[in-house]
Amino acid sequence: MTDLPRLHFSRAEYAARLDKAKQAIRKSRYDAVLLFKSEDMYWLTGLDTDGYYVFHTMLVTADGGVTYLGRQADYNNVLYSSIIGDHRTFDELAGSSRGAAIKTLLSDRGLAGKRVGIQYNTMGHRADLYVEIVSSLTDFCTFDDASAMIDRWRLVKSEAEIEKMRQSANIVHLMTDAAIRETRAGVFEGKIFSALAQAIYENDGDPCALRYPIGCGPASKLGRYTSGRNYVADTDQFMFEIGCGYRHYHTAVYFHVLTGDVPKQRLSDLLKKVEEAREAGMAQMRPGNTVGAIHTAISDTYRKYGLDAYLRKSYGYQMGICYPPTWVAAPMVISGSEEVIEENMTIFIHPSLTDTESGLRVSSGETARVLKNGVEKLTSAPAELILN
Structure with a gap:
C-alpha cells in the first residue's frame, strides 16, 4: 500500500x-x-x-x-x-x-x-x-x-477542478445519449435507470449525490425521487434531470423525451422559448453581476411571451463537490439574490414550460462555467424536441 x-x-x-x-x-x-x-x-x-x-x-x-x-x-x-x-x-x-x-x-x-x-x-x-x-x-x-x-x-474553481467538472460532463453526455436511446413506449423505467448507471460506472464516474427526480407519466411532474418504477406509455413524457460526479465534482442536464401522439409543433415552439430564457440567464453569468440577475433575465423572457404563470422561485444553483443526499449548493438562482458572480463559478440553470392543453412539459437545463467574458458550457441539453 x-x-x-x-x-x-x-x-x-x-x-x-x-x-x-x-x-x-x-x-x-x-x-x-x-x-x-x-x-x-x-x-x-x-x-x-x-x-x-x-x-x-x-x-x-x-x-x-x-x-x-x-x-x-x-x-x-x-x-x-x-x-x-x-x-x-x-x-x-x-x-x-x-x-x-x-x-x-x-x-x-x-x-x-x-x-x-x-x-x-x-x-x-x-x-x-x-x-x-x-x-x-x-x-x-x-x-x-x-x-x-x-x-x-469552493465556489470559485481552480483549473484542476474545472477539469474534473469536464470529466463529469463527458459522462453526463453519455448518459443523455443512453436516456434518448432507451426511452421508448412500453419500456420499463428500471431499464432506463440501468442504462444511466452503466454510463456512470463504466466511465469511472461517481453515483449522483442526488437520487434522480426522474420518471414518466405522473412521475414526470415530480420534483423529488419516489420509489416504484413505471412503464413508458404509448403517449408519454419522461423527465430527465440527470447528472453524476467525477471525483465528487458534479454536473447535470435537464430535458424531456416524449413518445407517441403529442402536439409536436406547439411543444417545439415552447422549447425554443425555454432555450431563449436559458440563454438570457446565462448571458448574465458575468463576473460582478449578481445571481439574482440570472433569475430576472429568465423571468423577463417568460413575461415577454405572456408566460407569467410559469415563473418559478428558483431556476438553478451552484454545482461542484457534492456528497449525498443532494447536489444542490448555494447560492440558489432566486429572485433578489445579491450573491456576486465570480469567474470560474459553475452554475446549473434549468428552466421549463408546460403546454396547457396537453399537460406535457419541455425543459432545457445546462451546467456552465463563468468566464471573464461569457460562459463555457459544460453540459448540453438536446437542442431539438426529442420524440421517440
Missing part, C-alpha cells in the same frame, strides 16, 4: 487551499474552526468518506494545523484518501459524548478560552450533536457559527 494516499489533486493544490482556509480563519478572528461538512473536508485534505451521517469533525487552526476526529470505521479512509497526519478516533462506547471528545481535542490544542468557529449548516451537524457541543463547550471557549467560511472558497 505504498501508493497511498490516493490523491486526486497535487499536494501543492491542497497546500494552497489550506492557506486560503488559514487566512479566512485569521480574517474572521477565530483561533480555530470545527468543520462538519464532508465537502469542505474533501476540498481541504482529500478526505473521502460519507461518515458524516454518524459523526466526524475536522479541526483547522489559525496556523493551518489539521486534526481529524472520527469513528474507527473512517480510519482507513483517512489513510487511503487524505493528507491528514493527525487523526484521532472517537471512543465509540455506550454513553460516550461527542461533545466531550471535541472538548478534549480543543483542550489538547490549547484552545481553552479561545474563539472557535463551528459549522452548523450541514448534514453532518444534527440537532442532538449541537446540544452535546453546547453542553461541553459552554464556559470552556467562545464559539459561534462559521458555516459558510470554506463554502465561499
